[in-house]
Amino acid sequence: AVEMLRHGMYNHQEYYRYLNTGYKLPLVGGTDKMTSDTPVGIYRTYVYIPPDEPFTYENWCRNMTAGRTFHSGGPILKFSVDGHAVGDTVTLPGNGGTVEVTAEAESILPIHSLEVVQEGRVVAASNDSAGARRLSLNAKVKVESHSWLAARCGGPGYAESVPHLDGWGRGVMAHTSPVYIACGGEWWMFNQEGAEYMLTLVDGCISYIQHTSRQHRPGEVTHHHGEEDHLAYLERPFAEARAAIHKRMHQLGIAH
DSSP, rough: OEEEEEOOOHHHHHHHHHHHHTTOOOEEEEOOOOOOOSSHHHSSSOOOOOOOOOOOHHHHHHHHHHOEEEEEESSSSEEEEETTTTTTTEETTTOOOOEEEEEEEEEEEEEEEEEEEETEEEEEEEEEEEEEEEEEEEEEEOOOEEEEEEEEETTTTTTTTBBOOSSSOOOEEHHHHHHHEEEESOOOOOHHHHHHHHHHHHHHHHHHHHHTTTTOTTTTTTTTTOOSHHHHHHHHHHHHHHHHHHEEEETTTTTO
């Protein structure tokens, strides 16, 4: 999953970039409470657990992994595509088609916009310039190839968030995980620019570990992993991620 700590379009574009590159990633929230001016739960994760499943931590985790989430700084957000819930995959013929989206937001604090985004582009919206406690919309969206849709709500024009009174001034907003749209086969997406960008992030993290991060000298500290080479331990997941991205690019016939 990807944790969104702030309401900023940079954070949104990062998330959309990963989805457009073909990674099914649930969206979650987190408080990041570092000081007393931040209420616990100011940003949080809501997970839908089907009625026939008991409310347990294990089921919460399993449904979170399945993408049945929305991230919220206050509003309650509902979203469906052709009757399918968040986290589901809607199957269309190879040439695509038209789907019906339904979104509804309720908030104790005023919200001004409710939007449906497709691959990061707004394709349907409902707005109230004065601010409302409830917004809803129904719309038809054309889908021509593998895609994803999600709903979000927030301040005027969405990007201009109404701030909470915490130290960061985080916005009153909510955003669902996607509903995925598969056209003529198993869902997949790929964006070469996104993959290359992700490689720069991985390489930057490895460079930070090797050249910038502060480390105890070998023999001065005992690490929980029990391995002799602590730097190798830290670099391993990044090296694995880099290899996985390269493998995916080569499978699609893209040289790098």
